[in-house]
Amino acid sequence: MKVVVALGGNALGKTPEEQLKLVKQTAKSLAGLIKAGHQVVISHGNGPQVGQINLGLSYAAEHGEGASFPFPECGALSQGYIGYHLQQSLKNELPDKDVATLITQILVDEKDHAFQNPTKPIGSFYSKEEAEKLAAEKGVTFKEDAGRGYRQVIASPLPEKIIELNAIKTLIENGTIVIAGGGGGVPVIKTESGLKGVPAVIDKDRSSALLADNISADTLIILTAVDYVYVNYNKPDQKTLKDLSVSEAKEFIAEKQFAAGSMLPKVEACLSFVENHPERKAIITSLAGLDDALAGKLGTVIHN
Numbered sequence: 001m002k003v004v005v006a007l008g009g010n011a012l013g014k015t016p017e018e019q020l021k022l023v024k025q026t027a028k029s030l031a032g033l034i035k036a037g038h039q040v041v042i043s044h045g046n047g048p049q050v051g052q053i054n055l056g057l058s059y060a061a062e063h064g065e066g067a068s069f070p071f072p073e074c075g076a077l078s079q080g081y082i083g084y085h086l087q088q089s090l091k092n093e094l095p096d097k098d099v100a101t102l103i104t105q106i107l108v109d110e111k112d113h114a115f116q117n118p119t120k121p122i123g124s125f126y127s128k129e130e131a132e133k134l135a136a137e138k139g140v141t142f143k144e145d146a147g148r149g150y151r152q153v154i155a156s157p158l159p160e161k162i163i164e165l166n167a168i169k170t171l172i173e174n175g176t177i178v179i180a181g182g183g184g185g186v187p188v189i190k191t192e193s194g195l196k197g198v199p200a201v202i203d204k205d206r207s208s209a210l211l212a213d214n215i216s217a218d219t220l221i222i223l224t225a226v227d228y229v230y231v232n233y234n235k236p237d238q239k240t241l242k243d244l245s246v247s248e249a250k251e252f253i254a255e256k257q258f259a260a261g262s263m264l265p266k267v268e269a270c271l272s273f274v275e276n277h278p279e280r281k282a283i284i285t286s287l288a289g290l291d292d293a294l295a296g297k298l299g300t301v302i303h304n
Contacts, residue, residue, distance in 0.1 A: 002039040002217045005030065006208035008224040009045025009183070011287040012082065014124075019049075020085050022287060026223075027089035029290040034094060039172060042086060043211060045204040046078040046183030051123020051152065053077050071154070072186050072197025079103050079182035086179050098176040105163040105195065106185030106202055106210075112157035119260050120156035120201045125149030146259040147234050155200040156265075157187060159207045163195070165214055172215065181207045205269035209282075212273050220273045220282040221293065222266050227286045229267060229300040231257045244302045246275050270302040278304045 007026065013019040033040050054074045061068040069077075083101025090099045118141050126134065131142035131150035142150045162168070162185065171178045184202030188195040205222055212220045229241045231252055249267055258264040270282035285292075285299030292298035 001219060002041075002215065003033060003219045003221060004041045004043065004208055004212035004215070004217045005033075005221045005290075006205060006223065007042065007044040007086075007287060008222070009047040009049055009082075009204070011223060011225045012044070012049070014048065016081075016085075019082070020089070023085045024089045024092075026287055026290065027086070027093045029294070030090060031093035032291070033294065034097065034177065040177060041168070041172065041211065041215065041217070042177070042179045043181040043204060043208040044082050044086070044179070044183070046075065046082060047120070047122045047151075047201070048124065049082060050074050050078040050183055050201065053081075055123060070197065071199035072188070075183050075186045075197075075201065076103055079186070082182055083179045090177055094177070098174075099179070100171055100176050101179040101182070102164055102168060102171070104168075104181045104185040105188045105197075106159045106181070106207055107161040107163060107195075108157035108187045108189060108198065108200065108202065109160060110189040110198065112155075114157040115155045115200070118153045118155045119143070120203060121145045121151035121153055121262075122201060123152050125151055146262040156184075156203050157198075157200055159185065159187075159202050159210050162207075162211060162214060163188065165211075168211070169215060181211050203265040203269070205266045206272070209269035209273040217273075218280060220270060220280075221290070222270065222282065222284045223287045223290060224263075224266065224284065225286060227289050227298055229258075229263060229284050231255075233257075233259070233263070241300050244300055246271055246302070246304050249302060267302070274303055276304075 013022050057069040060066040087099045140152050143153045145151045168180050184204040184207040187198050187200045187202050232238045274280045282302040283299045289298040
């Protein structure tokens with residue numbers, strides 16, 4: 001079986017130490033999949049991490065301690081930093097396997113309407129008062145994120161093409177465990193002089209679904225901070241969804257059951273991967289629940 005596993009940036013912890021601890025545990029589960037003979041490709045989010053990198057470098061530049069870093073470069077830095085933790089943890093579990101992180105560029109449309117309506121949360125959570133103060137000081141946009149607080153949002157254009165796809169396929173064919181599309185990939189546009197990075201964050205779940213489709217994966221697993229997809233989330237009548245068909249998912253989307261910038265893109269990504277492909281399935285569950293999800297004991301399974 002060929003599996004794409006997408007790790008949520010929010011599920012990777014708030015510090016490098018916490019992230020490495022969580023990734024080590026995840027690597028054990030991934031190693032089990034690989035030892036069983038499955039081909040595994042790993043992608044990951046970077047919302048909190050790229051926000052921290054951008055904030056830290058911006059602060060240093062504002063105080064004369066370094067150059068200002070454009071957002072695409074911050075995205076590439078986050079791919080390397082998270083990939084390093086994953087590579088190290090997987091290599092410790094599977095010393096005889098080659099593991100490689102591929103800094104991945106993904107083509108977007110410069111006319112994508114997302115550039116006029118930023119929705120992708122990045123960085124830390126703030127109270128309403130803190131968010132309003134930062135918005136006034138820095139001229140950035142904040143939105144409330146699924147009842148958890150306020151976060152900065154930037155454009156999240158749709159992924160159109162994976163620039164390094166042939167390199168990813170070559171690595172897979174040679175038995176390498178590949179980490180690709182980190183943070184949704186660095187968004188680039190085509191210009192007369194070639195590819196050019198743009199300040200945005202592509203949703204990693206949409207990019208992971210595109211990657212899974214392009215390499216003809218059998219299963220897409222999206223790991224996040226919760227065990228299941230829910231309707232009426234955080235309300236007294238919250239309901240757990242263990243099994244979700246494409247038609248049911250579309251009905252819930254029409255009812256606006258899933259938060260934009262949170263669960264909605266995850267469900268939509270799964271739909272794009274499984275719809276019209278009865279042999280495929282997608283699973284959404286927690287980072288800690290991967291083993292149970294693989295055993296069919298946990299998680300929301302999305303299918304035709």
